[in-house]
Amino acid sequence: MARAMRILLAEDNPGDVFLVKRALSRHLAVEHELVVANDGDAAWKLIESADGTPAASFDLFIIDLNLPVRPGLEVLARIRRCRGKMSRAIVLVVTSSSSMPDRDAARRGGADYYFCKPSDLASFLNLGIVVRDLWNVRAGEKTSKPQRRAVRGRGMTS
Amino acid sequence: MANANLLRANRELEELTYVASHDFREPLRMINIYTELLMQECGQKLSQEASEFAGYIHYSVERMEHLIQDVLQYSQAIHDGRQQQLGPVPVRRPLDSAIGIFRASLDSAAAEIEIGDLPVVHAEESQLSLVFQNLLSNSLKYAHPERTSRIRIWSTESPDFQTIHFADNGIGFEPEFSERIFGLFKRLHGREVPGTGLGLAICRRIIEAHGGQIRAEGESQQGATFIFSLKGLGDHGPGYADIAGRGQSG
Numbered sequence: 001m002a003r004a005m006r007i008l009l010a011e012d013n014p015g016d017v018f019l020v021k022r023a024l025s026r027h028l029a030v031e032h033e034l035v036v037a038n039d040g041d042a043a044w045k046l047i048e049s050a051d052g053t054p055a056a057s058f059d060l061f062i063i064d065l066n067l068p069v070r071p072g073l074e075v076l077a078r079i080r081r082c083r084g085k086m087s088r089a090i091v092l093v094v095t096s097s098s099s100m101p102d103r104d105a106a107r108r109g110g111a112d113y114y115f116c117k118p119s120d121l122a123s124f125l126n127l128g129i130v131v132r133d134l135w136n137v138r139a140g141e142k143t144s145k146p147q148r149r150a151v152r153g154r155g156m157t158s
Numbered sequence: 159m160a161n162a163n164l165l166r167a168n169r170e171l172e173e174l175t176y177v178a179s180h181d182f183r184e185p186l187r188m189i190n191i192y193t194e195l196l197m198q199e200c201g202q203k204l205s206q207e208a209s210e211f212a213g214y215i216h217y218s219v220e221r222m223e224h225l226i227q228d229v230l231q232y233s234q235a236i237h238d239g240r241q242q243q244l245g246p247v248p249v250r251r252p253l254d255s256a257i258g259i260f261r262a263s264l265d266s267a268a269a270e271i272e273i274g275d276l277p278v279v280h281a282e283e284s285q286l287s288l289v290f291q292n293l294l295s296n297s298l299k300y301a302h303p304e305r306t307s308r309i310r311i312w313s314t315e316s317p318d319f320q321t322i323h324f325a326d327n328g329i330g331f332e333p334e335f336s337e338r339i340f341g342l343f344k345r346l347h348g349r350e351v352p353g354t355g356l357g358l359a360i361c362r363r364i365i366e367a368h369g370g371q372i373r374a375e376g377e378s379q380q381g382a383t384f385i386f387s388l389k390g391l392g393d394h395g396p397g398y399a400d401i402a403g404r405g406q407s408g
Contacts, residue, residue, distance in 0.1 A: 015188045096184050119187040121194040
């Protein structure tokens, strides 16, 4: 790969930003660059300006649902509307809501994974493993036959 | 008009409770995780006393999480009560599902359950299961330390109502507390028995939303009996007769 993997994290809680960073640095094991947007509108603008610019585009998104200014679901919809390859990027919804309506909305919006923020450290850091696995499967799809269904199925139940 | 205002005020209160219950969890999650991180980072430097303090934080967070979970269930019961889809439910079905949920705890307590003939009632099945879950949890929590837990469930019938009796042989309670135990956050025990004091309040809320009533009878050290009435199928037509036939009282 020509450049490091680019990740956009849309999260307003600095405590969670720290935890996501730690989860990624602990488990991802792929060179990556993390860009943080503290509200939904900032994320929206970053996506808009990166759309169609391969060097600036993101490979993976981690989106909180309950974001200021613009809710996470709008950000998700914006990603899926991109003209370039970002429309097919991996999107994880990471939220403290465990409600079925939120899960359904994330799935309908095209999220690849729904990660319910756990209230203990070790489980939260597992987010890094989830990102790593999704990334590896996606990388595998580019070179061999797809195995996407298996990961998709597991993802939405977590 | 006054009634409409009251209804709206109630609805707003319910929505507020619902949203608050979700949002209250956020800071707790942070407190928990960052206490853990603090412990990890300072591990060796922490004194015995400081570790104890961290233990108190952890205990309180867990307790608060349980409280919120129960408040959420309670407000959900109110919310669902408003939009519930009543239909004929053979009481045995939600009871069995509740027993299934508590299977592991019932087995490890070696509890004996005796179930008589149960009727078909006019109810919302998942809500009725919630009532049984709370009653089972209650019986397990207040089991008598010196005897095997025995839970009996049976029914009696009157022209308009089916009455379900749920009795255990646990530590019971003083008869003067038979009303107080249904109050919000009312408990008769301290920290030695886990719980938030919402379980029976949830039961009462659900049964009353169904147009029924619930009360408790008990005696200290002699066990408790919870008695609730629900509408039978009565006038709902002969179409239900075949299911209702199974449901004669025992």
